[in-house]
Amino acid sequence: MTLRVVARIKAKPDKVEEVREALTGLVAPTRSECGCVVYELLQNTDDPTDFTFIEEWESEAALADHAASDHIQATRAKLKGIVEEAPDIRTYTLID
Numbered sequence: 001m002t003l004r005v006v007a008r009i010k011a012k013p014d015k016v017e018e019v020r021e022a023l024t025g026l027v028a029p030t031r032s033e034c035g036c037v038v039y040e041l042l043q044n045t046d047d048p049t050d051f052t053f054i055e056e057w058e059s060e061a062a063l064a065d066h067a068a069s070d071h072i073q074a075t076r077a078k079l080k081g082i083v084e085e086a087p088d089i090r091t092y093t094l095i096d
Contacts, residue, residue, distance in 0.1 A: 007088070
């Protein structure tokens with residue numbers, strides 16, 4: 001069974017473009033990670049400060065490797081001071 005992740009990041013109003021640039025830089029390297037099924041970045045049409053990743057991972061181990069990856073660690077550092085709060089990251093399993 002795969003894991004689904006919804007990760008929400010809220011940019012400071014005057015830092016939207018900086019946050020968008022940092023987050024879009026995660027897409028290509030993450031999609032090439034072992035165990036990544038889906039990795040999409042969305043921006044709220046009504047609130048441009050609101051970014052959300054929709055993710056699907058083959059396993060908890062793949063998700064843990066992603067969280068520990070160099071590109072995630074580097075982006076966490078870039079986001080300090082330009083986001084309103086810590087990312088809201090929630091993990092789910094699909095109910096059929």
